[in-house]
Amino acid sequence: xxxxxxxxxxxxxxxxxxxxxxxxxxxxxxxxxxxxxxxxxxxxxxxxxxxxxxxxxxxxxxxxxxxxxxxxxxxxxxxxxxxxxxxxxxxxxxxxxxxxxxxxxxxxxxxxxxxxxxxxxxxxxxxxxxxxxxxxxxxxxxxxxxxxxxxxxxxxxxxxxxxxxxxxxxxxxxxxxxxxxxxxxxxxxxxxxxxxxxxxxxxxxxxxxxxxxxxxxxxxxxxxxxxxxxxxxxxxxxxxxxxxxxxxxxxxxxxxxxxxxxxxxxxxxxxxxxxxxxxxxxxxxxxxxxxxxxxxxxxxxxxxxxxxxxxxxxxxxxxxxxxxxxxxxxxxxxxxxxxxxxxxxxxxxxxxxxxxxxxxxxxxxxxxxxxxxxxxxxxxxxxxxxxxxxxxxxxxxxxxxxxxxxxxxxxxxxxxxxxxxxxxxxxxxxxxxxxxxxxxxxxxxxxxxxxxxxxxxxxxxxxxxxxxxxxxxxxxxxxxxxxxxxxxxxxxxxxxxxxxxxxxxxxxxxxxxxxxxxxxxxxxxxxxxxxxxxxxxxxxxxxxxxxxxxxxxxxxxxxxxxxxxxxxxxxxxxxxxxxxxxxxxxxxxxxxxxxxxxxxxxxxxxxxxxxxxxxxxxxxxxxxxxxxxxxxxxxxxxxxxxxxxxxxxxxxxxxxxxx
Amino acid sequence: xxxxxxxxxxxxxxxxxxxxxxxxxxxxxxxxxxxxxxxxxxxxxxxxxxxxxxxxxxxxxxxxxxxxxxxxxxxxxxxxxxxxxxxxxxxxxxxxxxxxxxxxxxxxxxxxxxxxxxxxxxxxxxxxxxxxxxxxxxxxxxxxxxxxxxxxxxxxxxxxxxxxxxxxxxxxxxxxxxxxxxxxxxxxxxxxxxxxxxxxxxxxxxxxxxxxxxxxxxxxxxxxxxxxxxxxxxxxxxxxxxxxxxxxxxxxxxxxxxxxxxxxxxxxxxxxxxxxxx
Numbered sequence: 022x023x024x025x026x027x028x029x030x031x032x033x034x035x036x037x038x039x040x041x042x043x044x045x046x047x048x049x050x051x052x053x054x055x056x057x058x059x060x061x062x063x064x065x066x067x068x069x070x071x072x073x074x075x076x077x078x079x080x081x082x083x084x085x086x087x088x089x090x091x092x093x094x095x096x097x098x099x100x101x102x103x104x105x106x107x108x109x110x111x112x113x114x115x116x117x118x119x120x121x122x123x124x125x126x127x128x129x130x131x132x133x134x135x136x137x138x139x140x141x142x143x144x145x146x147x148x149x150x151x152x153x154x155x156x157x158x159x160x161x162x163x164x165x166x167x168x169x170x171x172x173x174x175x176x177x178x179x180x181x182x183x184x185x186x187x188x189x190x191x192x193x194x195x196x197x198x199x200x201x202x203x204x205x206x207x208x209x210x211x212x213x214x215x216x217x218x219x220x221x222x223x224x225x226x227x228x229x230x231x232x233x234x235x236x237x238x239x240x241x242x243x244x245x246x247x248x249x250x251x252x253x254x255x256x257x258x259x260x261x262x263x264x265x266x267x268x269x270x271x272x273x274x275x276x277x278x279x280x281x282x283x284x285x286x287x288x289x290x291x292x293x294x295x296x297x298x299x300x301x302x303x304x305x306x307x308x309x310x311x312x313x314x315x316x317x318x319x320x321x322x323x324x325x326x327x328x329x330x331x332x333x334x335x336x337x338x339x340x341x342x343x344x345x346x347x348x349x350x351x352x353x354x355x356x357x358x359x360x361x362x363x364x365x366x367x368x369x370x371x372x373x374x375x376x377x378x379x380x381x382x383x384x385x386x387x388x389x390x391x392x393x394x395x396x397x398x399x400x401x402x403x404x405x406x407x408x409x410x411x412x413x414x415x416x417x418x419x420x421x422x423x424x425x426x427x428x429x430x431x432x433x434x435x436x437x438x439x440x441x442x443x444x445x446x447x448x449x450x451x452x453x454x455x456x457x458x459x460x461x462x463x464x465x466x467x468x469x470x471x472x473x474x475x476x477x478x479x480x481x482x483x484x485x486x487x488x489x490x491x492x493x494x495x496x497x498x499x500x501x502x503x504x505x506x507x508x509x510x511x512x513x514x515x516x517x518x519x520x521x522x523x524x525x526x527x528x529x530x531x532x533x534x535x536x537x538x539x540x541x542x543x544x545x546x547x548x549x550x551x552x553x554x555x556x557x558x559x560x561x562x563x564x565x566x567x568x569x570x571x572x573x574x575x576x577x578x579x580x581x582x583x584x585x586x587x588x589x590x591x592x593x594x595x596x597x598x599x600x601x602x603x604x605x606x607x608x609x610x611x612x613x614x615x616x617x618x619x620x621x622x623x624x625x626x627x628x629x630x631x632x633x634x635x636x637x638x639x640x641x642x643x644x645x646x647x648x649x650x651x652x653x654x655x656x657x658x659x660x661x662x663x664x665x666x667x668x669x670x671x672x673x674x675x676x677x678x679x680x
Numbered sequence: 681x682x683x684x685x686x687x688x689x690x691x692x693x694x695x696x697x698x699x700x701x702x703x704x705x706x707x708x709x710x711x712x713x714x715x716x717x718x719x720x721x722x723x724x725x726x727x728x729x730x731x732x733x734x735x736x737x738x739x740x741x742x743x744x745x746x747x748x749x750x751x752x753x754x755x756x757x758x759x760x761x762x763x764x765x766x767x768x769x770x771x772x773x774x775x776x777x778x779x780x781x782x783x784x785x786x787x788x789x790x791x792x793x794x795x796x797x798x799x800x801x802x803x804x805x806x807x808x809x810x811x812x813x814x815x816x817x818x819x820x821x822x823x824x825x826x827x828x829x830x831x832x833x834x835x836x837x838x839x840x841x842x843x844x845x846x847x848x849x850x851x852x853x854x855x856x857x858x859x860x861x862x863x864x865x866x867x868x869x870x871x872x873x874x875x876x877x878x879x880x881x882x883x884x885x886x887x888x889x890x891x892x893x894x895x896x897x898x899x900x901x902x903x904x905x906x907x908x909x910x911x912x913x914x915x916x917x918x919x920x921x922x923x924x925x926x927x928x929x930x931x932x933x934x935x936x937x938x939x940x941x942x943x944x945x946x947x948x949x950x951x952x953x954x955x956x957x958x
Contacts, residue, residue, distance in 0.1 A: 117874050190871050196848060197831040197873055287848040293832060294847065327730070330744035333753065358834055358869075359845050360777060360852040367772035371765040381757030384719060389749060391726040393740030398731065409723045417712045420764060426771040427705045429842040430690040430698070433834060433869040499689030499838035503871040508880070 082142025128191025153238025173218025226260025315452025327394025436496025480529030488522025797875030
């Protein structure tokens, strides 16, 4: 009746997972009770859960990313404390079976649920505003994408309470992840969570690509698109090309595990290296899926806070698109040590290094954007400067790892760990924070607390260097990744320094929450108008927060920095405003529960498949199909925005901008 | 189990491969630092000099394109990468793990099998074997053939250079050489499950005469590596003591390569017993 599920799945005998799951359950219950008690549920349901507004969905993506950042960071803290104590003959406080789950969950959560989610959230919020569109191309699909991502996140976290998570590392290399060596449900949780979230990512990629290709406003040719939209386009093209590979690869592993296939097993002609090739054929583009939008954020931030157009706009587009292409031709550098031979290794080493050319061009262009500017040291710019300095170091160690003979001694060492945290924290996380601080006032109409914002930046910057520079050294000393303990006492001092660094980053994360609370409480006094940063692109030409339909009239554009030019030409923005007799009123799609309901049944299906509860899996899938059929036969779709709504909004935003 | 500590890993090379790899590592770092350091310094200088409050700084509100600058911007990284690309291409060929080392000394053949969670070293020409202890003569080239009886691992002695994967059903080749006598730590650099952290071994490098003596004493231990003792050894276990075998089954390595899958059933039983705890 319940497949493999039994009371043994609840970690009653292990204090750490038990306490962790208790905290999760109490936390979720507390939030639910508060929401119901305060009577917020109808509001949340109407305005957020069923919302198909790209701005709301973008915000929800970022909220999910921040929550998952905390989960993933708790894992990081546990690993760092374990390694700070488990030296010599000491075994630390986390046994291997628990430690191995923690680093697997840390990687999976940080890449899929924090990096991806944060970047998709930013793109969702910003892209339609920057290209002068009223929403994304497929608003309801957008809601489905978000909720499927959330479903994947929920499934990963469910493994904490019921059962276990994978102990195989974040990419679940076979044959270790095959049934023969990982018979538990951990790998199944991993696989189904990623399959569900992966579908969400793919749909979101198709949606945003279509939006950028088809919904640009009047006059916005490709060479007039803000650079963030270009990086978003490149990133979403990569999602469309790469995520099907992930789905297929994980699908084959699922067939191995569930139906006795032999794609990647040791026996009957299976070959694990096929999985490793395929997973990296997705995995390397994935790095750029995360990185490219962050590059776009930095371009926007550096140009805005230097009060100058981006230097070498066309160069930047070329660089972005060549990174997009090249990212598919380098996957083998993740396993030079497979023994593929000198020609193959040499080829992939050189291809990898070539990516450093467009990336280097970008760095130089940001440098010359600063040159001759009027640089305002607001928080988003601090993140951008911190990024430029940190990222070039990560780039350098990346090129080192791309030289096959150097990789032979550095592969899988803590040097590698330091390298990719250097580019992912220094690049993606700094970009996420820069974008979050930069567009927050656009989303909510008030700014985040500046001094706390700067404190957060310094915590992350200092914490990063303390946490990861020792890891570079440890890697050179021969320390490998994923060790649960080590016999060399001489490594311990560096491990302790790394722990101190992690504690400082933790402080930064705590301050992020404090900043949010402080800023929300003081929102009345922190109110800003549509253009708090002296912005350059279209999103700053409308009120903050923007109306649900974004633009009453779709604007006419003549350059990438169109809003800046409008401000320079002394032409009041209100001239662009509507003449009520002249235009048809904008339409916005009605709210839809289809995303939430689909995701709800996706969680049930995923959970049932993990535990081999066949009837429940079939029921869940059936309910998803029924949900879509009901949606397909709907009677109403778009709502016309009445001129009364527009006038009310104009009046209220005019009032708030004068106060 | 006595495992020596090491303090300097890949920066303290003890053989020609490791020395060449360290040279590439250091040279490439210096070449890149020549670009990286100026970029970092310029970032700080530009941001500081062009701050809003500095009225001596020139404001160029429309400066966004310059042909010569674009040329410089594309050339610098291209030149660096051309240079490093050459190093990568030549280095990949010179230091290809499967490329035999040229030497006057007689090469030593060793077959390496990674097991859950220990290393088996078979000396086919000497008819002996050992677990978690790789004994080799100083100054002689090592010709290693490697495979895995279970999941993937990576064979790595940081002070001797190049690591290589061990994969079930496949044979990888690795050529190394140790110049001086000593004990160098070895490990698995590829996560392989529960006992991974203890998958350490000692690479013991001896003078030629001592090595000959070691062969003699090993042949006297009266402990044969045959099908049954291998089956015993292949069971998952952690922190296995260093063991010596005085005789070997000559085809064992090939049997492991061809029949890696046969162990599955046994492994599954073992793992199921160990899996109760999440």
